[in-house]
Amino acid sequence: MHRLRGAIVPIALLVLWEILSRLGVFSAVVLPPPSSVAVKWVSGMVPALPHDPAQESYLSWLFSGEMPHDAVASLARVLTGFCIGAGLAVPVGLLLGTSDRLFSLFNPLLEILRPIPPIAYIPLAIVWFGLGNPPALFLIALGTFFPVLVNTIAGVRQVDSIYIRAARNLGAKPWTMFRRVILPAASPFVLAGMRIGIGTAFIVVIVAEMIAVSDGLGYRILEAREYMWSDKIIGGMLTIGILGLIIDGAMSRLNDHLLRWHRGLER
Amino acid sequence: MQAEIVVAHASKVFGSGPGAVTALEDISATVPEGQFLCLLGPSGCGKSTLLNAIAGFAPLSGGRITLGGRPVTEPGPDRGMVFQEYALFPWMNVEDNVRFGLDIKGVPKADATVTVDRIVATLGLSDFRKRYPKDLSGGMRQRVAIARILALDPPVMLMDEPFGALDALTRRTLQDELLRIWAEFEKTIVFVTHSIEEALYLADRILVMTYRPGRLKRDIAVPLPRPRDTAAPEFNALKRELATLVMEEQTRFTQAERHGTTVD
Numbered sequence: 302m303h304r305l306r307g308a309i310v311p312i313a314l315l316v317l318w319e320i321l322s323r324l325g326v327f328s329a330v331v332l333p334p335p336s337s338v339a340v341k342w343v344s345g346m347v348p349a350l351p352h353d354p355a356q357e358s359y360l361s362w363l364f365s366g367e368m369p370h371d372a373v374a375s376l377a378r379v380l381t382g383f384c385i386g387a388g389l390a391v392p393v394g395l396l397l398g399t400s401d402r403l404f405s406l407f408n409p410l411l412e413i414l415r416p417i418p419p420i421a422y423i424p425l426a427i428v429w430f431g432l433g434n435p436p437a438l439f440l441i442a443l444g445t446f447f448p449v450l451v452n453t454i455a456g457v458r459q460v461d462s463i464y465i466r467a468a469r470n471l472g473a474k475p476w477t478m479f480r481r482v483i484l485p486a487a488s489p490f491v492l493a494g495m496r497i498g499i500g501t502a503f504i505v506v507i508v509a510e511m512i513a514v515s516d517g518l519g520y521r522i523l524e525a526r527e528y529m530w531s532d533k534i535i536g537g538m539l540t541i542g543i544l545g546l547i548i549d550g551a552m553s554r555l556n557d558h559l560l561r562w563h564r565g566l567e568r
Numbered sequence: 569m570q571a572e573i574v575v576a577h578a579s580k581v582f583g584s585g586p587g588a589v590t591a592l593e594d595i596s597a598t599v600p601e602g603q604f605l606c607l608l609g610p611s612g613c614g615k616s617t618l619l620n621a622i623a624g625f626a627p628l629s630g631g632r633i634t635l636g637g638r639p640v641t642e643p644g645p646d647r648g649m650v651f652q653e654y655a656l657f658p659w660m661n662v663e664d665n666v667r668f669g670l671d672i673k674g675v676p677k678a679d680a681t682v683t684v685d686r687i688v689a690t691l692g693l694s695d696f697r698k699r700y701p702k703d704l705s706g707g708m709r710q711r712v713a714i715a716r717i718l719a720l721d722p723p724v725m726l727m728d729e730p731f732g733a734l735d736a737l738t739r740r741t742l743q744d745e746l747l748r749i750w751a752e753f754e755k756t757i758v759f760v761t762h763s764i765e766e767a768l769y770l771a772d773r774i775l776v777m778t779y780r781p782g783r784l785k786r787d788i789a790v791p792l793p794r795p796r797d798t799a800a801p802e803f804n805a806l807k808r809e810l811a812t813l814v815m816e817e818q819t820r821f822t823q824a825e826r827h828g829t830t831v832d
Contacts (some may be wrong), residue, residue: 346751386809398574399745409598464650464655464657465654466625466649466651466655467649467651467655467656467657468646468657468668469625469642469643469645470623470625470644470647470649470673470717471645471648471668471669471716471717471720472644472645472669472673472720473672474672479656481668482657485657485659486659487705488659556820560657561700562658562660562661562700562701562702563658563659563702
């Protein structure tokens with residue numbers, strides 16, 4: 302009963318929305334009824350052609366609908382850009398976090414660059430990389446880079462000196478110290494940075510797809526606007542929301558697993 | 569005399585100029601191999617500073633410390649340290665914490681496993697091998713911390729108020745276990761505490777230190793046989809004598825605190 306309570310408000314709103322739309326209070330362009338959004342969403346999800354075993358495997362047929370295709374394209378961009386951004390940010394962050402000299406050299410620059418939203422790089426990204434995937438990946442990587450970098454630096458710098466002392470007492474040399482003490486001690490911060498980073502990457506991918514590429518969920522909802530297909534726009538937004546939820550959920554599960562030793566585990 | 573610790577004219581000054589604090593002043597003492605020594609005194613008497621200097625964490629401002637004739641210059645596994653805050657690696661389970669020092673030393677895996685098995689059993693941790701420190705009580709954590717240094721079989725164990733954060737009953741259990749380990753493994757132990765009873769219960773010898781600058785106030789041998797009866801008249805006579813000495817310093821500490829001159 303308790304679990305159902307959370308469903309009352311959304312369902313009531315959907316019903317109200319449906320009734321108002323059907324009564325003609327809003328036009329179908331301004332706010333299409335939920336039922337037509339649902340129909341459009343399902344038609345986007347299912348494959349356009351019947352399954353032909355000679356042509357393709359069942360799995361690729363299952364994902365051949367327009368919406369799954371776009372979702373996979375967006376997800377692939379997020380993950381590629383994230384890997385590039387985090388892959389650069391973690392080593393740089395470890396270096397800047399460990400060396401006070403490098404930190405004092407580079408920190409002012411970072412402080413200047415960090416507040417610039419990745420979206421502001423769009424014109425420059427197009428000038429540098431043209432259209433297509435390269436500028437999109439650049440923007441996503443950029444959106445990932447700073448949160449991961451800043452958290453990695455903070456993570457390394459806040460490592461409790463008691464662990465360093467204990468490890469030195471047990472005979473740890475610098476490389477062991479780094480690999481088996483500093484790295485794991487900093488990992489909760491690094492992972493928190495990655496979670497923020499992938500959230501940013503997900504925002505950036507939608508914007509990047511609206512300008513530079515010709516598939517993906519961002520492209521699709523902007524395309525639907527050209528034809529005033531509001532039901533398709535809302536359906537696309539719904540998929541974006543679901544995908545974001547899945548990404549954050551997966552990230553959170555990964556966090557819980559990797560940090561199962563950690564005391565202040567957030568749930 | 570592989571584990572004899574010699575402290576000769578040790579001094580330590582923190583800071584410089586008018587704000588400088590003399591934590592240790594001209595301390596000399598020899599700890600023979602196999603002795604259980606307690607450093608006793610109020611906060612700010614420099615007992616932890618002296619222990620850290622023996623551990624090699626902080627260089628002295630003057631004087632020298634040798635272990636088995638070799639000068640102490642840096643931390644090393646021959647002087648295993650147990651911290652009040654446990655300092656276990658929270659990302660390693662009990663077994664990996666105990667194995668850590670052996671890994672660093674390059675002990676072959678099979679040999680390390682044998683050692684870990686033995687040490688873990690000695691400290692009654694066999695059922696907790698795969699647990700992480702966050703899932704252990706304070707007493708169990710300190711057992712792991714002791715196991716972690718015992719695995720390396722150091723001649724000297726340095727203990728910085730290791731049982732200070734434990735409740736009274738757990739503390740007594742661990743004190744008894746430490747005495748058993750000390751006897752069984754024949755360690756030299758330097759143990760820092762501000763508890764008079766703890767020092768009397770454990771030590772062969774107690775060095776009472778003065779409040780700032782930290783000097784040796786009294787060097788007392790504890791002739792009582794073990795296991796010690798904390799209610800025995802001889803125990804209490806010594807306790808009274810020590811209390812007088814320590815409280816003189818505690819009073820100086822309290823006065824300094826009131827005048828706002830403590831820096832810790």
